[in-house]
Amino acid sequence: MDQTYILLLLLAPLAGFILNVFFGKKAGHNGAGYLATFAVFISFCVTLMYFLQINKTATPVQVNLFEWFSFGKVTVNMGILLDQLSLLWLMFVTGIGTLIHLYSVSYMHDDENRHKFFAYLNLFIFFMLLLVTGDNLLVMFIGWEGVGLCSYLLIGFWYKNQDYNDAAKKAFIMNRIGDLGFLIGMFIIAYLTKTLDYAQIPDAIKFKLSLLQEPQQMKFISALSIAALALFIGACGKSAQIPLYTWLPDAMAGPTPVSALIHAATMVTAGIFMVTRMHFLFDLAPNVQNVIAIVGAVTSIVAATIGLVQNDIKKVLAYSTVSQLGLMFLALGLGAYEVAVFHVITHAFFKACLFLGSGSVIHALHGEQDMRKMGALKKWMPITYITFLISSLAISGIPPFSGFFSKDEILMTAFHENKVLYVIGSVASIMTAFYMFRLLYLTFFKDFRGTEEQKHHLHESPALITFPLIVLAILAAIGGLISFPGASWLNQYLAPVLGAKEHGEHHLGTTEYALMAVAVIGGLIGIGIAYAKYLKKGEVPPADEEMTGLHKVLYHKYYIDEAYEFLFVKPINALSTFFRDTLETALSGFVYGFGKVTNAIGDQGRLLQNGSVGRYLFFFVMGMVAIVSYLFYNKIV
Structure with a gap:
């Protein structure tokens, strides 16, 4: 019965x-839209059923659909695992997916x-569900590659715009760089443990360590560290994450629902999921x-x-996503996996x-994304504004609100583990409050520009746009509970x-309350600066050509894209041009030479085919004489 429901889910x-x-x-x-929505809603319903079941029984559901293949001592199954971690991801992937x-x-x-x-x-x-529910690294990798492919298709959906095509290719290529790392890590784990199943890898590691002496144990752990x-x-x-982050802001070229689904709630959290799923490896x-x-x-x-x-409303949100993902990885690096998941x-x-919400604004302004050309929208768009x-x-x-609880847990963990990282995370959080309310004030307040x-x-x-906004705003308000x-x-x-962790379950004392107060005050400072600058003074960001100094450097993203262009793209293009203009030309001439010789022989042979029966x-007769002579000479007949 489980197999039927799981297949329905997938x-x-x-x-x-x-x-x-x-x-x-x-x-x-x-019709296409309602059909697609219904398909994802079915997955959400099945997910909810299993979520309630496992929340009650605490017993994961594992189904082995079939044995995929074996090589050496490694056997890989097409297996599905529904446990507490995968179901949490499934809940927001399918739930938010349905709304989007x-x-x-x-x-x-x-x-x-x-x-x-x-x-x-x-x-x-579908690929995101496969990524989350697979019970081994290889099934996860299928979903991993699949969401990369779909990201490429969706970012470049409006393919008549060449800039959008370039953004799609950039996302695809940069993800392939990371995917090579995933493959290498997977191969090392398969070699060392002879399995790729999440449940078997920890036991295989323990067994291998028990067989090895101390010097060999250190080598084994070093190899696991490389993986x-x-x-x-x-x-x-x-x-x-740095240095492979520049694709995500450019991915805003896709339609806004793509940004919301792939680049805010699902695909970009795949890395967090993978590290959390393999926590036993990273703990070593x-x-x-x-x-x-x-x-x-x-x-x-x-x-x-x-x-x-940034002045593009979606670009601000894109860099906000990168920054928030950085905070999640900060928690992962400190071993606070529950906090990162929160x-x-x-x-x-x-x-x-x-x-x-940004899509609602862009929709109302017929495609305009520059916040310098917005303002006063709360008067016309109250639901969008409130959400x-x-x-x-x-x-x-x-x-x-929900972000207070989850962000506070990250900063609290960082404070107890590494004060420098705590300061960095706190400053980033203050900046977050500033640029989010800068966006809010420029978009919804003062005069329309x-x-x-x-x-x-x-x-x-329309209601189909505002209803998902209302549901998500309610979840954003109470989700911290x-x-x-x-x-x-x-x-x-x-x-x-x-497992039971010391992280993520802080006992509230004087220090913890003080850290909460500092975090809230920091957020209020960021909001206050944005209020004074953009609401009280009514400032509007300058035109691109008027920017100077640090403002210009930040607006151009530290010129990192230009650096990548100079260090990687241009040398690769030059190398490909060299191969095309020299080696390929020489080889083509060589190949074309064979073709010309063949054509010349064919031209001469064609002259013999002139329709003369006597010549044929x-x-x-000459051919028959030659064959018979050969046979008699060699005494074959």
Whole structure:
């Protein structure tokens, strides 16, 4: 029975993809959208059923669909594992996925290729489900690659714009760099432990360590550390960490629902999921954990500084996503896996709401994304404004909204483990509050700065857009209750997977209350600076050509894209040009020479075929004489 329900969970979105590919265009104006939404809703219902069941019994469900293949001592099954960790991910992937599909029905209403769009969204959900539910690294890798492919298809969905195509290729290539790290780590683990199953790898490691003497044990652990580092490189690519983060802001080229689903709530959290799933491996590699924490902290502060001055509403949210992912990796590097998962969940709520809210604004302004050409929209779009405000308060860490609890746990853990990383995370959080309320004030307050035509058509978005916003805003407001300080349901729920940890269950004392106060004051300072600058003084960011100094450097993202262009793209292009213009030309000439000789022989041979029966008989007789002579000479006959 479990196998039937699990197949329904996995295959419903795949069926939606297939039906939309072949019949979506004939399904009526919104038929493709409703079909895709229903397919994901089915997966959500099955997920909810298992979530309630496992929350009650605490017994994971594992189904081996079939044995995939074997090589040497390694056997890989197509197995599905529904435990506490995978079900948490499934809940927000399918739940938020359903809301975003519903939102997209209205948002993509006028697009001529909307059936393709919904087909791609369904395919993405299918691969994300496979990534999360697989019971071994190879099944996870199938989903890992699949979501990368769908990301490419969706970012470049409006393919008539070459810039969007370039953004899609950039995302695809940078993810392939990380994926190579994932593959290397997976091969090392398979070689060392002779298995890729999550349940068997820890036991295999313990057994191997018990057989080895101390010098060999250290070598074995060093090899495992290399595997952990390689897996982390894979996570850097998928979850947009330094140095593989520049693809995510460019991925805003895709339709806004894509940004909300893939680049806020699901795909970019795949790296967090993988590290958390393999926590037993990273716990054996403290040096790698230190690297993860440092990379996460640096990513959070670098992305936050860039977000301070961006003027594209989606670019601000994109750099905010990179920064928040950095905080999650900071928690992972400190061994606080539950805390990282907590922030993943709350971030999915408020960031999906923020992206969909930005889409509502862009929809009302007929494609305008520059905040310098917005303003006063709360008068025309009250629902969008209120939901955006709630989510902005949540991401800024203001109580009692969800982001306060999850971000506070990260900073509290960092304070107890590494004061320097705590300071970096705190500064990044203050910057987050500033740029989010900078966005809010520039978009919804003061005077409208767009065109008169835009002003004339301003209105609140349709119900299919505002309903998901309201649901997500409610979740962003109350989602922090799942891990209330000192009484965390989430930590208890995850304990069977992650074990009892000292992190994530802080006993509230004077120090903890002081840290909470500091975090809240920091958030209020960021909001206050934004208020004084953009609401009280009514400042508007300068035009691109008027920027100078540090403002210009931050606006151009530290010129990192230009550096990558100079260091990697241009040399590779030059090398490919060399091969094309020299070696390929020489080889082509050589190959063409063979072709010319063959053509010349053919031309001469063609002259013999002139229709003369006498000549044909002559050659026939000569051929027969030659064959008979050869046979007599060699005494064969």
